[in-house]
Amino acid sequence: MASTSTLPAGSVGSVETRFVDLPAPLPLDCGRQLDQVRVAYETYGTLAPSRDNVILVCHALSGDAHAAGYSASAPAASTRDGFAAERRDGSAGKALGWWDGMIGPGKAFDTDRFFVVSTNLLGGCRGTTGPSSTNPMTGSAYGSDFPVITVADMVRCERAFLDELGIERLAAVAGGSLGGMQALEWAISHPDQVDSIVVIASTHALHTQGVAWNAIAREAIMRDPAWQGGDYYGTGRAPEAGMGVARMVGHITYLSAPSLSERFGRRLRSGDDIRYTIDQPEFDIESYLDHQAGSFVKRFDAGTYVRLSRALTYFDVARSHGGGSLDRALATVRARTLLIAFSSDWLYPPVASTEIEAALAGNGKPVELHVLDAPYGHDCFLLEEAQQIPLVRRFLGLP
Amino acid sequence: MASTSTLPAGSVGSVETRFVDLPAPLPLDCGRQLDQVRVAYETYGTLAPSRDNVILVCHALSGDAHAAGYSASAPAASTRDGFAAERRDGSAGKALGWWDGMIGPGKAFDTDRFFVVSTNLLGGCRGTTGPSSTNPMTGSAYGSDFPVITVADMVRCERAFLDELGIERLAAVAGGSLGGMQALEWAISHPDQVDSIVVIASTHALHTQGVAWNAIAREAIMRDPAWQGGDYYGTGRAPEAGMGVARMVGHITYLSAPSLSERFGRRLRSGDDIRYTIDQPEFDIESYLDHQAGSFVKRFDAGTYVRLSRALTYFDVARSHGGGSLDRALATVRARTLLIAFSSDWLYPPVASTEIEAALAGNGKPVELHVLDAPYGHDCFLLEEAQQIPLVRRFLGLP
Numbered sequence: 115m116a117s118t119s120t121l122p123a124g125s126v127g128s129v130e131t132r133f134v135d136l137p138a139p140l141p142l143d144c145g146r147q148l149d150q151v152r153v154a155y156e157t158y159g160t161l162a163p164s165r166d167n168v169i170l171v172c173h174a175l176s177g178d179a180h181a182a183g184y185s186a187s188a189p190a191a192s193t194r195d196g197f198a199a200e201r202r203d204g205s206a207g208k209a210l211g212w213w214d215g216m217i218g219p220g221k222a223f224d225t226d227r228f229f230v231v232s233t234n235l236l237g238g239c240r241g242t243t244g245p246s247s248t249n250p251m252t253g254s255a256y257g258s259d260f261p262v263i264t265v266a267d268m269v270r271c272e273r274a275f276l277d278e279l280g281i282e283r284l285a286a287v288a289g290g291s292l293g294g295m296q297a298l299e300w301a302i303s304h305p306d307q308v309d310s311i312v313v314i315a316s317t318h319a320l321h322t323q324g325v326a327w328n329a330i331a332r333e334a335i336m337r338d339p340a341w342q343g344g345d346y347y348g349t350g351r352a353p354e355a356g357m358g359v360a361r362m363v364g365h366i367t368y369l370s371a372p373s374l375s376e377r378f379g380r381r382l383r384s385g386d387d388i389r390y391t392i393d394q395p396e397f398d399i400e401s402y403l404d405h406q407a408g409s410f411v412k413r414f415d416a417g418t419y420v421r422l423s424r425a426l427t428y429f430d431v432a433r434s435h436g437g438g439s440l441d442r443a444l445a446t447v448r449a450r451t452l453l454i455a456f457s458s459d460w461l462y463p464p465v466a467s468t469e470i471e472a473a474l475a476g477n478g479k480p481v482e483l484h485v486l487d488a489p490y491g492h493d494c495f496l497l498e499e500a501q502q503i504p505l506v507r508r509f510l511g512l513p
Numbered sequence: 514m515a516s517t518s519t520l521p522a523g524s525v526g527s528v529e530t531r532f533v534d535l536p537a538p539l540p541l542d543c544g545r546q547l548d549q550v551r552v553a554y555e556t557y558g559t560l561a562p563s564r565d566n567v568i569l570v571c572h573a574l575s576g577d578a579h580a581a582g583y584s585a586s587a588p589a590a591s592t593r594d595g596f597a598a599e600r601r602d603g604s605a606g607k608a609l610g611w612w613d614g615m616i617g618p619g620k621a622f623d624t625d626r627f628f629v630v631s632t633n634l635l636g637g638c639r640g641t642t643g644p645s646s647t648n649p650m651t652g653s654a655y656g657s658d659f660p661v662i663t664v665a666d667m668v669r670c671e672r673a674f675l676d677e678l679g680i681e682r683l684a685a686v687a688g689g690s691l692g693g694m695q696a697l698e699w700a701i702s703h704p705d706q707v708d709s710i711v712v713i714a715s716t717h718a719l720h721t722q723g724v725a726w727n728a729i730a731r732e733a734i735m736r737d738p739a740w741q742g743g744d745y746y747g748t749g750r751a752p753e754a755g756m757g758v759a760r761m762v763g764h765i766t767y768l769s770a771p772s773l774s775e776r777f778g779r780r781l782r783s784g785d786d787i788r789y790t791i792d793q794p795e796f797d798i799e800s801y802l803d804h805q806a807g808s809f810v811k812r813f814d815a816g817t818y819v820r821l822s823r824a825l826t827y828f829d830v831a832r833s834h835g836g837g838s839l840d841r842a843l844a845t846v847r848a849r850t851l852l853i854a855f856s857s858d859w860l861y862p863p864v865a866s867t868e869i870e871a872a873l874a875g876n877g878k879p880v881e882l883h884v885l886d887a888p889y890g891h892d893c894f895l896l897e898e899a900q901q902i903p904l905v906r907r908f909l910g911l912p
Contacts, residue, residue: 144789262790320779321770321774321779322770322774322776322778322779322798325779325799326761326765326798327765329796329799330802333757333758334758336791336792337757338736344791359729366725371722374720380718380721380832386832392661392819395728399724403728403732420791421791427795
């Protein structure tokens, strides 16, 4: 436990991940259902007696329920990666939540006013039922039998979970990247239950190059012989080699080319001279990628990775809700919408947010878009708190 | 043989790849030397009695000596990939050279005037000595014992090869990407032998993100268990899974995001409905990548791939020739320089050419840079002949 006296200002303090077992099978878009779904979650702040101050925070591909504060239970390896991980303070191995900069007293999602709920999403590997979980029908891990899920399935799971907490309405649903997709899906599929959504560095449908990067990452994993068709659990082997490559691809797409150049340049690990090696890192950037891959495979499950990657490429609200039209897909939205995009984000470029803004505005819906000038690419949503906090606070009616 | 009557205008016709064995060991930057180096080459046009009309064409990572015309010997699978491969005419399985649009009578490298020489580069897998070649010391493939080579080594090999042809001076050295690096290296290391260089979609030193993509591609190959430390030759297994992933990464970096969106969008292979699959291509772009990977691994050697990839990340003329200064590195150049870059090329962005131009101009050297507005990314150097041909012809003094 972090004692209150040593907490940095704005921290929610020491937190613990808890679990809820859904009472009924969860129906899925693919036509199947999942029995005995468990959801891992954390909460920050206090639920108002009127239950009208709930903000649901949704995480991105590699996140988990631990969004804020210091986890007493989490492993020393933070769930924040790369540039974001380096922003951790040196809190004696207590992992800081992945969106700690945004959640807490006085922050964007202000826990003095709101009750913030964060879950590990469906298909995850950090406490919520996913491919590495035990299939109650067989007593062993789902593996390849775990269904192919969608963002709508994640939202369905979150809805069922909130029912268990006795929460009907949401003051806001918020998230970045895949988390922003969930927020958008909430506003479309549950228009009467969502007052507002905060969609950051996200899209209504990933563009072609983004689909390609995700396909490449999945290929890297599934071509690893240790993948074993997805049934590697309990075999003593996991597709760590492929996962490492997938993570490297992801990492480079999360950052901007200029930020990489500024940070690493062409610096050699050995100083001025090359060492003529193909199988050892020679440039600092190579060493960095190697390190990122190595730490990721220790904490993340490949089966989860391929399913979440697939879900976020499938996500396409025009297709799923509008018969091909984004305007029609967003026609039923009632939530106020805050869109934030980042100038240097080439994986989820601002144009997608512009398209969402135009479709909502065309439908007469209240929407605001801010394209922030920031250098770090897609990772900005985890790094650029200073610019985001005032926007989100104002949007949420906070002083 | 393509009969003359059926040849398209501007074709050099049917060609054959020939071979030269270097008479002396080839010294390398790493301190080792290679014995009994063989060089695969093709020539187009006629060598002038004065031997002053020679243009050396240097290929990029996945190219070979077959730069122009129809190869009677080459496999039906063209050495042109992707968007470029689709530009092949339907010449009954006779593979068209990778730069056929630029080389031939009346074209940029006009064979009515110039004698164009094209070699497979050192370390290659298409006839020139490389990791898959037999090591004369052991009688089996070099494999992991093949040295780590540099662009300067490639140029050294080309120099020794041209000696065998009795060619001392070069009217021009030309190439795109890694080929452009060789041209630049020629101008620096052999200033008295090169009249001009044509450096297209290339750089004096790859930027950080480019270094990262190459590292990821090599990792994909070397993490494949079939890589076997580089000694997979003769084992009946090759790292095809990893090579496929490497090729997918390469492919996406060679094309621009807008060109991918325009070409593939988010079209599903099955029409309107997703099929809920993680291990089958679902989007057209996924199917395209799968196809590109599959055809590449059939024609290219992984050992060559990792070495050429390493060589092009090492390439840094400021480091190797200028004590860290690009200005100093280019101070001894005597060749006239034509630089061409493409607006949509994010792997070899135009800024690198601008830097070369500035350094040459600062040294009082004749240089011209053209940044062409073209949509296809790095692959433009293989696709945008219409814009390049008049620039190159004028630069070479052709009408």
